[in-house]
Amino acid sequence: MDIIKMETNLSLLAGFADADDRTISIENPRADITEQQIRDIEPYAAPVLIGDKYGAAFTRFKTAKIVIKTKKYLDLT
Amino acid sequence: MSTVSIISEVETPQGKRKQKSYTNINPNATNKQLSDFAVRMNTLTDNRYGTTYKIEKTNVDTESGDTRPVPTLEIWNADKTEVITTANGQSGQAVVVFIKYTGDGQLFTNVDKPSTTINMSAPDQGYIATFLNIPGGLTAGTDVVFTFMTPETDNYKAAETQFTVHITA
Numbered sequence: 001m002d003i004i005k006m007e008t009n010l011s012l013l014a015g016f017a018d019a020d021d022r023t024i025s026i027e028n029p030r031a032d033i034t035e036q037q038i039r040d041i042e043p044y045a046a047p048v049l050i051g052d053k054y055g056a057a058f059t060r061f062k063t064a065k066i067v068i069k070t071k072k073y074l075d076l077t
Numbered sequence: 078m079s080t081v082s083i084i085s086e087v088e089t090p091q092g093k094r095k096q097k098s099y100t101n102i103n104p105n106a107t108n109k110q111l112s113d114f115a116v117r118m119n120t121l122t123d124n125r126y127g128t129t130y131k132i133e134k135t136n137v138d139t140e141s142g143d144t145r146p147v148p149t150l151e152i153w154n155a156d157k158t159e160v161i162t163t164a165n166g167q168s169g170q171a172v173v174v175f176i177k178y179t180g181d182g183q184l185f186t187n188v189d190k191p192s193t194t195i196n197m198s199a200p201d202q203g204y205i206a207t208f209l210n211i212p213g214g215l216t217a218g219t220d221v222v223f224t225f226m227t228p229e230t231d232n233y234k235a236a237e238t239q240f241t242v243h244i245t246a
Contacts, residue, residue: 010121022101030123041117048114050103 003073012038013063016051021062024049029066038064 010029014022038061049058102111 026118026121028123029121033121037120041114041121044110044114044117047110048103048106050101052101055101055103 002075005071005073007069007071009067009069011063011065011067012061014045014049015059015062016049016056017059018051018054018056020051020053020056022049022052031066033064033066035064 008028010026010033012024012026014024016022042058042060045061046058050056051058
């Protein structure tokens with residue numbers, strides 16, 4: 001019997017002062033996340049996240065997208 | 078340089094599974110700032126899946142007031158010597174040990190001649206199997222002291238832990 005699995009992730013694209021970007025992936029996000037809820041996190045992200053190359057300061061979340069992946073495992077028995 | 082990570086834990090039928098989602102964290106962030114950020118991350122997750130986020134820190138800067146985790150070391154299956162042949166054909170008396178450790182550092186003993194130092198580097202606790210050559214001969218009654226040391230760096234003081242094995246045969 002084939003098995004189908006679904007994975008859901010929230011991808012937050014974090015922007016930094018040196019124009020670099022970095023993605024944070026959050027597993028199993030709530031389905032009803034609003035833009036405001038993500039904006040509310042930014043003040044708490046600012047002292048914590050730093051850029052990849054030069055340790056540049058976090059500026060804002062540039063994009064947020066919920067990614068749903070479906071994997072089908074074929075039964076080879 | 079501190080290594081600080083955002084770790085998510087997800088409940089699965091096999092137990093909790095950890096996933097590292099972000100590693101570049103400001104080393105000067107305080108514990109409260111890290112905790113507050115993790116709490117806000119948790120507000121975005123669906124509680125039905127049991128996903129929780131937390132911040133894990135290793136090699137924390139002592140000058141900031143945070144406590145550096147003490148390295149840990151456990152060794153077992155090390156109370157007997159045996160003659161082994163290595164992959165490159167060298168044969169000799171050895172102690173075969175299984176080691177569980179945390180942190181980065183060097184492992185050495187008080188009986189190696191010449192001294193054998195094993196460099197260890199692992200961001201997470203893990204298990205390795207290895208052996209220490211004891212070319213000088215090792216008899217029953219000998220105490221072998223394994224020392225696991227994380228060296229001093231610009232930001233961190235050296236720390237070490239020891240584990241003594243009494244050779245019985």
